[in-house]
Amino acid sequence: MGARVLKVARAVDWVMRLRRPAAVLVVLTLLLALPAGAAGPIAHREVLPNGIVLLVAERPAVPIVVVRTFAHAGAVLDPPDRAGLANLTGALLTRGTAKHTGPQLDSAIEFVGGSLSAGAGRDGLGASLAVLKKDLGLGLDLLAEVLLTPTFPPDELKRKVAQIQAAIKRSEEDPGTVAGRALARLVFPRHPYGVPVEGTIESVGKLTRDDVVRFHGGHVRPDTTVVAVVGAITVDDARREVLARLGGWKAPAEPPASVPTVAAGGPPQTETIEKDLTQATIVLGRQAIRQTDPDYFPLTVASYVLGGGSASRLYSRVREEGGLAYAVYSHVSPAKYGASFSVSAQTRTAEVPKVIEIMREELARMTRDPVTERELKLAKDYLIGSFPLRLDTSAKVADFVVAVEEQGLGLDYADRYKERVAKVTAADVQRVAAKYFAPDSFNRVVVGAPPKP
Amino acid sequence: MRAFLVALVLLVLAAGGAAAQSGERVLAATLENGLRVLLQEDHRSPIVSFQMWYRVGSRNEARGATGIAHFLEHMMFKGTPTHGQGQFARLVEQNGGQDNAFTSQDVTSYYVNIAADRIDLVIELESDRMHNLKLDAKDIASEREVVIEERRTRTEDDPGGFLGEEVSSIAFRSHPYGAPIIGFMEDIKRITPEEIRAFYKTYYMPSNAILVAVGDFKAPEVLAKIRAKFGKIPRGATPPPVLAVEPPQNGERRVVVAKQAQLPIVYVGYHVPNQTSADAFPLEMLSTILSEGRASRLYKRLVYERQLALEAGGDYNYFSQDPNLFWFWATPMPGQTAEAMEKALLAEMETLKKEPVTDEELQRAKNQVEATFVFQEDSVHRRAALLARFELIGVYADKDRFLERLRAVTAADVQRVARAYFADDRKNVGVLLPRP
Numbered sequence: 094m095g096a097r098v099l100k101v102a103r104a105v106d107w108v109m110r111l112r113r114p115a116a117v118l119v120v121l122t123l124l125l126a127l128p129a130g131a132a133g134p135i136a137h138r139e140v141l142p143n144g145i146v147l148l149v150a151e152r153p154a155v156p157i158v159v160v161r162t163f164a165h166a167g168a169v170l171d172p173p174d175r176a177g178l179a180n181l182t183g184a185l186l187t188r189g190t191a192k193h194t195g196p197q198l199d200s201a202i203e204f205v206g207g208s209l210s211a212g213a214g215r216d217g218l219g220a221s222l223a224v225l226k227k228d229l230g231l232g233l234d235l236l237a238e239v240l241l242t243p244t245f246p247p248d249e250l251k252r253k254v255a256q257i258q259a260a261i262k263r264s265e266e267d268p269g270t271v272a273g274r275a276l277a278r279l280v281f282p283r284h285p286y287g288v289p290v291e292g293t294i295e296s297v298g299k300l301t302r303d304d305v306v307r308f309h310g311g312h313v314r315p316d317t318t319v320v321a322v323v324g325a326i327t328v329d330d331a332r333r334e335v336l337a338r339l340g341g342w343k344a345p346a347e348p349p350a351s352v353p354t355v356a357a358g359g360p361p362q363t364e365t366i367e368k369d370l371t372q373a374t375i376v377l378g379r380q381a382i383r384q385t386d387p388d389y390f391p392l393t394v395a396s397y398v399l400g401g402g403s404a405s406r407l408y409s410r411v412r413e414e415g416g417l418a419y420a421v422y423s424h425v426s427p428a429k430y431g432a433s434f435s436v437s438a439q440t441r442t443a444e445v446p447k448v449i450e451i452m453r454e455e456l457a458r459m460t461r462d463p464v465t466e467r468e469l470k471l472a473k474d475y476l477i478g479s480f481p482l483r484l485d486t487s488a489k490v491a492d493f494v495v496a497v498e499e500q501g502l503g504l505d506y507a508d509r510y511k512e513r514v515a516k517v518t519a520a521d522v523q524r525v526a527a528k529y530f531a532p533d534s535f536n537r538v539v540v541g542a543p544p545k546p
Numbered sequence: 547m548r549a550f551l552v553a554l555v556l557l558v559l560a561a562g563g564a565a566a567q568s569g570e571r572v573l574a575a576t577l578e579n580g581l582r583v584l585l586q587e588d589h590r591s592p593i594v595s596f597q598m599w600y601r602v603g604s605r606n607e608a609r610g611a612t613g614i615a616h617f618l619e620h621m622m623f624k625g626t627p628t629h630g631q632g633q634f635a636r637l638v639e640q641n642g643g644q645d646n647a648f649t650s651q652d653v654t655s656y657y658v659n660i661a662a663d664r665i666d667l668v669i670e671l672e673s674d675r676m677h678n679l680k681l682d683a684k685d686i687a688s689e690r691e692v693v694i695e696e697r698r699t700r701t702e703d704d705p706g707g708f709l710g711e712e713v714s715s716i717a718f719r720s721h722p723y724g725a726p727i728i729g730f731m732e733d734i735k736r737i738t739p740e741e742i743r744a745f746y747k748t749y750y751m752p753s754n755a756i757l758v759a760v761g762d763f764k765a766p767e768v769l770a771k772i773r774a775k776f777g778k779i780p781r782g783a784t785p786p787p788v789l790a791v792e793p794p795q796n797g798e799r800r801v802v803v804a805k806q807a808q809l810p811i812v813y814v815g816y817h818v819p820n821q822t823s824a825d826a827f828p829l830e831m832l833s834t835i836l837s838e839g840r841a842s843r844l845y846k847r848l849v850y851e852r853q854l855a856l857e858a859g860g861d862y863n864y865f866s867q868d869p870n871l872f873w874f875w876a877t878p879m880p881g882q883t884a885e886a887m888e889k890a891l892l893a894e895m896e897t898l899k900k901e902p903v904t905d906e907e908l909q910r911a912k913n914q915v916e917a918t919f920v921f922q923e924d925s926v927h928r929r930a931a932l933l934a935r936f937e938l939i940g941v942y943a944d945k946d947r948f949l950e951r952l953r954a955v956t957a958a959d960v961q962r963v964a965r966a967y968f969a970d971d972r973k974n975v976g977v978l979l980p981r982p
Contacts, residue, residue, distance in 0.1 A: 109616050109696070109728050110648045154590045155923045196850070199840040204910045206917025208839070225917055252853060259856045259879050262808045266705060369806040372698040403623075403635035413632065416691025419699055439699055471640045478642020482659050485591045486924045 134504050135484070136321070136494045137328045141335070143342055144316030148494045148504075149331040150323040152487050156226040158324035159487040160236060163495045166218035166312035168290040169352045169430060174299075177292020181253060181300055182308045183213035186220060188249040191242040195249055198235055207232055211239055215290055216429040217499060218313060223488070226325045229334065237338035240313065245305050258294045268374040268439070268540040271366055276378045279362050279536035280433050284355040316344040319498045323491040355380065355431030361533065366540045373445045373541025377452055378435035379534050383427040384502055390513040391521035392425055392434070392529060397472040398464050398522065399423045399455060399530075400436055404471060406455050407436065415451070417444050429500055434529055442542050449537070456535070459526035463519040476514050480507070572933065572942060573765040579781040580753025583772055584933050584942055585765040588926050594761025595927040596668045597657040598676070599934045601756075602749035604727040605651050605788055605867060612722075613729015614737055614745050616649040617693055621742060622656065623647075624685045626678040631685065634671055641667055651723055652867040653938060659927055662762035666771060672757075673775035676750055683739045690734065697728050705807040705978050713813045713976035716799045717871055721792040751782030756937050760930040792817065792869065798973045807980040809856065810884035814891060815871035817972040818963075821864050821939050825966070827951045828959040829862045829872060834911040835903055835960070836860035836874075841910065843903075844876075844894060854882050854890050865935050871974070872967065884977045898964035902957035915952055 136150040168179045187209060188195035202209045207224035209232065220239055224232035264270045274289050281287035291297070320339065322331040358380050382389050400407035400423030411421040421438040436456070440448045464472075484490050497506045573585040603615050625631045638645045643660030658668045701707045711726045718724030728734070757776070759768060795817070819825050836844045837859035848855040858876035874895075878887040922928045936945040 109619075109650075109700070110646060152590070152924075155920065157921055157924060196841065196846065199846075200906075200910070203839040203841045204906070204913060206913040206915075223921065225920055252850070255853065255879065256849075256856065259809070262880055263856060263877065266806075266808050268703065370698075370703045372695065372703050402639050404632060404639055409632065412692055414688060416688040417695070419692055419696035440695065441698065471636065475639040475642055478640075478661060479644060480642070481591055481593050481661060482642070482644055485593055485659075485926065488924075 135490065135507055136323075136504060138498070138504055139332070141315075141332075141340065143340065144318075144344060145335070145339060145342070146319045146498055147332060147335055148319065148321040148498060149326070149328045150321075150487075150490050150494060151325075151327060152323060152490065153325050155487070156325045157487060158222075158224055158226055158229045158232070158322065158326050159491045160222040160233070160323075161219060161319075161321045161491045161495050162221075162236070162240060163217045163219040163319045163321075163499050164313045165216065165317035165349060165499070166308070167214050167216040168288065169215055169285040170308070170312055170350055171285060171288070171292070174296075175304055176288045176296040177257065177290070178300055178304055178308050179213035179218055179312075180291045181250075181257065181297065182305045182313075183211050183218045184253050184257065185245050185249060185305060186211035186239045186243045188253065189244045189246045190238040191244060192238055193235075194246075198239070202232065202235055205231060209235055209239065213290065215286060219495075229326070233334055233338050240339070241342055243309065245302055245309070247302055250302050250305065254297055254300065257291055257297050261289075261291055261294050261297070268368060268370060268372075271368070272374045272376045272437070272538045272540045275364050275366060275538045275540075276376045276435065276536060277433075279364065279538070280358055280378050280380055281355055281431065282359050284353070284431065286355060286428065286431055311345060311347065312350060314344045314349065315339065315342045317349050319495055321491045321495045321498075323487040323494070352430050358536070361536045363537045364539075365543075366538070367543060368540055370541050371441065372439050373442050373539055374437070374439050375445060375448055375452070376435055376437040376538045377449075377456075377535040378433055378538075379529070379536060381425055381427075381432040381434035381529055383429075383432045384500060384506070387513075388525045388528070389425075389427070390510070391517045391525040393476065394469065394472045394514065394517045395459060395464075395522045395526045395530070396423045396425045396434065397476060398468045399459055401472065402475060406458075407438075407452065410451055410455065411438055411440075411448060415447075417441075417448055417451075421448075427500070436535075442544055445539060445541070445544065453532040456530045456532045459530045460523070463523045466519065469517070469519050469522065473514055473517065477511050480511070573769060574942065575769055577752060577773060577777055579777065579779060580751075581772075581776050581779075582756045582937065583769060584756065584758045584937060585763075585768055586760040586929065586933065587763065587765050588760050588929065589762050591926070592662050592762050593659060593926060594662040594665050594668075594759055594763060595657060595659045595930045596665065596672070596761075597655060597758045597930050597934060598672050599756040599758065599938065600654045600750060601652075601754050601938065602654055602785070603650050603652045604725060604729075605722050606749065606785070607722055607725065607729075609725070610733060611737055611741055612725040612733045613693070613727070614733075614741060615654055615749075616728055617689070617734065617737060618742055618745055619647050619649045619654050619656075620689050620693060621681055621686065621746075622675055622679060624682070624689065625680050626674050627680065628674055628678065629671060634675070637667060637671065643668070649727055651727060651870075652865070655931075655934070657927065657930075665759070665761075665763055665768060669771050669775050673779065676752070676755065676776070677779045679746055679750070681739060681743050681746060686739045686742060690737075693728070693734050694731065697731060697734060700728060701726065702731075705803075705805050705980075706811055708805060709803050709811050709813055709976045709978045712801045712803055713815050713974055714871075716801050716976075717815050717817065717974040718792055721790045721868060722788070723792075723868065723870060747782075749785050752776060752779050753781050754785055756934055758930045758934045758937075760926045760933070788868065795971055795974075798970045798975060800975045800977075803976065803978045804981045805978060806982070807978060809877050809880065810887065810980055811976075811978040812874075812876045812878070812884050812888045812891060813976040814874040814888070815974040815976075816967050816969075817869065817974075818862065818872040818967045820866045820869045825963050826864055828955050828963040829967070830864045831908070831911055831952060831955045832898070832903075832960050832963065833860050833862040833872070834914055835907050838911065838914050843907065844874075844891075847894065848876060848890055852890065853879060854887060855879060858891070865939055867939070884979060888975065888977065895964065895968045899961065899968065902961045905957070908955070908957055908960070912953055912955075916949065919949060
């Protein structure tokens with residue numbers, strides 16, 4: 094097992110897993126859902142003179158350093174006729190800088206066994222670096238180049254556009270992706286969240302180098318950027334190294350772009366997408382609330398009781414008792430400008446009506462009857478107790494602190510989360526379920542073959 | 547193989563990882579009943595990764611009963627007389643733990659990652675289900691439907707999964723590696739509760755298992771607890787060995803699949819030796835040179851420079867218990883044919899035979915492997931899994947020698963193994979042609 098043997102990328106599935114993570118089915122999520130509480134500040138935070146928010150978490154035991162950057166330059170800022178622009182811009186950051194060509198960047202970082210990647214999501218655009226501690230100087234040099242002086246060479250742009258288009262085309266094979274895209278469109282009909290981050294084959298084909306240069310120049314800026322440094326490094330060293338490379342980065346004169354929060358969705362809709370498959374993917378979804386709403390915490394508990402774990406109601410009824418699905422989950426997906434809640438399953442074509450009926454029944458039951466004390470306790474114990482597992486590697490810590498910062502939750506959020514979850518009562522769960530789980534308020538997408546008569 | 551799918555998630559940390567020699571030493575013991583125990587203290591986080599690895603996988607299955615190892619893995623969550631239906635998951639969750647399991651060709655593995663002060667619970671649960679599983683006929687009947695759905699997701703409705711099964715099936719005529727891990731649909735539907743019970747009795751016993759835990763505990767104390775719970779379980783009869791040996795093939799084998807898909811796929815699998823051969827090290831190096839990162843050879847040439855492929859790579863399974871395949875895979879870009887893609891892949895193999903890899907390629911691959919071992923150290927889960935992987939093919943301490951052996955690989959070694967193994971008499975080709 095060299096590097097390869099530890100990787101997930103394989104020609105064939107070498108392993109069959111008992112359960113798959115809930116997020117696989119749902120493409121609505123950008124960043125992780127936030128984990129439960131922590132004790133004490135999880136990272137040092139300071140604002141550098143040019144506006145960069147620097148977050149540092151010291152983890153001295155293993156000689157590696159992980160760096161994440163995040164600028165408010167996600168697909169939410171794509172102009173309506175330029176879907177996929179943030180994604181293309183992000184993907185091109187590592188494809189050439191003032192000093193290095195794309196292949197030179199690849200060789201330089203990979204020669205030391207490190208990795209440097211960049212990309213965009215719904216809310217942000219960023220780069221990700223992982224290196225041995227001894228190579229941090231090199232890694233940060235390349236990271237800074239990629240953020241500050243990308244050159245967007247025309248041949249690289251052409252190549253990347255073709256790759257993105259091919260990947261979009263191929264993703265049409267994946268029913269989960271197809272369903273997620275359709276659902277996002279229904280849940281966020283008049284907001285960029287309804288448009289795929291990667292755009293469409295047509296929209297990406299129209300993007301020009303000028304679009305990319307303008308997007309980068311206007312939106313990738315220090316005063317909206319978070320830099321998280323996690324690993325075998327002290328706060329002082331991190332500050333010095335980051336300032337040396339990003340300290341001179343100046344924000345453009347225009348103020349940062351603002352993004353509207355999502356407007357209420359339209360009346361719920363149903364969409365069926367026919368594919369020649371033996372199994373149908375069912376996703377029910379609607380708008381929900383983000384962490385800044387006090388009801389977020391009861392909602393998280395409610396979702397966990399309904400379809401969060403392998404003791405949940407949906408897992409028990411659909412999978413354990415019914416044998417109707419391998420994957421069945423519910424999921425709250427908060428993002429910066431809006432949130433969604435969804436319930437999903439994959440089942441054989443003939444059982445689609447039955448599974449939808451069970452989903453609707455269980456949603457309705459959550460609104461009608463309080464959850465049992467046992468269920469409530471299990472959900473709270475899990476959400477609070479599993480916290481240390483969610484922050485057990487430098488990469489997870491970096492993702493967490495960036496998410497907390499960029500969603501404006503404060504570095505004490507972990508502690509507050511724990512307190513808030515602990516306080517949730519069965520009555521809270523029912524009240525919030527009544528607001529967000531009414532079965533008729535959900536959009537529905539089914540991807541699969543039409544049922545045989 | 548879907549490594550380069552459009553990133554819908556913003557931040558992707560690429561580096562995998564592997565444990566290095568650093569850190570606390572391993573407390574290794576073999577109980578009187580044969581259970582192998584490996585414990586490693588890691589006090590950085592108040593958590594533990596507790597893993598049970600059984601030496602049984604699809605490799606141990608008979609024709610007509612494929613998928614039984616995986617089916618049984620699902621049943622391991624269904625309860626014992628002491629811990630009834632649903633109790634395993636419930637207890638783990640209410641203690642803030644996360645668990646899962648997987649079945650491969652060679653092993654079945656169960657893990658619980660949990661707060662370290664809950665380790666007694668996990669010892670209790672794992673020792674109970676090693677010996678006392680209920681395997682109730684009604685539970686088997688409902689779980690059968692779940693496994694069938696899993697097969698639909700992974701194989702029937704997944705072009706890459708479907709093609710992978712087809713190529714394995716032509717590559718192995720005698721050895722059970724030719725059968726899918728999840729099993730053929732007809733077998734999943736047919737397997738009886740009696741067969742599952744017999745399979746459990748044959749393979750689930752202390753002497754056929756490795757227990758690995760890494761985390762925030764005192765190893766001697768945990769060993770005593772393990773002894774107290776697992777020590778009572780009888781050793782059991784030694785499971786029957788896998789005797790099948792794949793005969794040599796003559797000339798290339800080929801399978802074509804027509805299925806609804808957006809893009810073609812090409813797989814090429816060559817029969818290669820496993821880690822019992824010294825050639826395993828150059829083969830492992832070669833797979834890193836071909837596939838690890840954007841500077842790797844197949845990505846750089848086929849995806850980047852020639853723009854023939856959306857993705858391409860080559861993969862070797864160093865830990866395979868028996869000789870297995872070196873896989874190449876590629877997905878052509880729209881407008882490119884599977885035929886052209888296959889030709890380009892084969893041309894790369896010919897180049898590997900004709901010219902040694904460059905010093906830079908070799909050194910980069912070595913550096914990548916070394917770094918991967920350090921990155922691995924950051925996760926107790928991965929540290930534990932790595933110990934188990936090496937123990938399964940010999941002894942956990944081999945992981946230190948493994949790096950030494952990789953460092954010694956030369957460009958001439960890589961060229962030699964490419965010449966020896968990328969030959970028509972070892973070649974199995976699968977092509978997926980999209981049907982609209």
